[in-house]
Amino acid sequence: MKSGRLLISILLGGVATGTLLVVALWIWSEVLITRTYPVRPEAASAGSPALAAEGRRLSKLYGCTSCHGADLQGKVYNPNPRLVRNYAPNLTLAAARYSDEQLAQAIRQGVRPSDGRALWGMPSQTLMHLTADELSTVLAFIRSHAPAGAPTPPESAGWRARAAVLAGALDEPRRVARARSRPAMDLGPELAAGRHTARTVCSECHGSDLAGDDLEGGPDLRVVGAYDAEAFTTLMRTGVPPGGRHLGIMTLVARSDFKVFSDAELAELYAYLSARATRLNEAD
Incomplete structure (x- = not known):
C-alpha cells in the first residue's frame, strides 16, 4: 500500500513538474515573440x-x-x-x-x-x-x-x-546578424554580379554562405558544379534537373518566380556558382 502511494506521489510530482516546465517555456517563448529590437536608420526612397x-x-x-x-x-x-x-x-x-x-x-x-x-x-x-x-x-x-x-x-x-x-x-x-557573419564566398570582381544574385535570391533557401540551410531545406549550392550551363538554365527556368525528378520547393519556385530571370543574370549566376564549386572541390 505504501509503495502504491509513493508511486502515485512520484507520478503526480512528475506531472506537476512537467506542467510547470511547459508553462515556463510558454511564457518565455511569449517574451521572445513580443520582444523588440533597435530599428536602425535607412537611406531609401521610392524610384519614379x-x-x-x-x-x-x-x-x-x-x-x-x-x-x-x-x-x-x-x-x-x-x-x-x-x-x-x-x-x-x-x-x-x-x-x-x-x-x-x-x-x-x-x-x-x-x-x-x-x-x-x-x-x-x-x-x-x-x-x-x-x-x-x-x-x-x-x-x-x-x-x-x-x-x-x-x-x-x-x-x-x-x-x-x-x-x-x-x-x-x-x-x-x-x-x-548570423547572415552577416557567414557571407558567400567572394571570388573577385569578375564574378561579383553572379555573387550578388546568389546573395539576393538563392541565399533565402540555401543559406547566407550558400552552404545549405537546415531550416529552409536548401542544399549546398556546390551541387551546381555537376551542371553545365545549359542544364543549369533549364533547371532555373523550368525546375527540371537532369533526370527529370521533382525538386520540391525548387521546382515550384523556378516555375513561378525564376522564369523572370534574364539570360544575362542566369549566365552570371552560373559563372559564379560553378566557380565556387570548383574552388571548394579544389580545397578538398
Whole structure:
C-alpha cells in the first residue's frame, strides 16, 4: 500500500513538474515573440513610377509577390496551426502608413518599424543585400498600388513555432546578424554580379554562405558544379534537373518566380556558382 502511494506521489510530482516546465517555456517563448529590437536608420526612397514594371520583376525574383500576393494585398502562406498560422501583410495598406525609410527598415532589418518587433518569415537575411537602386525600384512597385483590400490577421504561434522561437530559428533580426557573419564566398570582381544574385535570391533557401540551410531545406549550392550551363538554365527556368525528378520547393519556385530571370543574370549566376564549386572541390 505504501509503495502504491509513493508511486502515485512520484507520478503526480512528475506531472506537476512537467506542467510547470511547459508553462515556463510558454511564457518565455511569449517574451521572445513580443520582444523588440533597435530599428536602425535607412537611406531609401521610392524610384519614379516608370520603374514600377522592373520593380514587379524584381519583386517576383525576391519572392515578395509569392508571399504578399500579386496584388500585394497579403495572403496566408503557412496555414499549419502546429507551426504558425502566418499571413504576409497587406503591403498596400502598410505602404499607406509607412514612409520609404520605414518600408526599407522592414525589408532590410526584419523588424516592424512601428515597434521594433521581429517580422516572422521576412527574408531580411537575403534582402539586406539589395543595392540602393534595387530597393528604390522595389519601392516604386509597392508605391504603384493604391491602398486596397483588408488587413491580414495577426500570426498565431503553435507549439512547434514556439519551440523554433526558443531555438532562435524564427528570429529574423538574429538571422540577419548570423547572415552577416557567414557571407558567400567572394571570388573577385569578375564574378561579383553572379555573387550578388546568389546573395539576393538563392541565399533565402540555401543559406547566407550558400552552404545549405537546415531550416529552409536548401542544399549546398556546390551541387551546381555537376551542371553545365545549359542544364543549369533549364533547371532555373523550368525546375527540371537532369533526370527529370521533382525538386520540391525548387521546382515550384523556378516555375513561378525564376522564369523572370534574364539570360544575362542566369549566365552570371552560373559563372559564379560553378566557380565556387570548383574552388571548394579544389580545397578538398
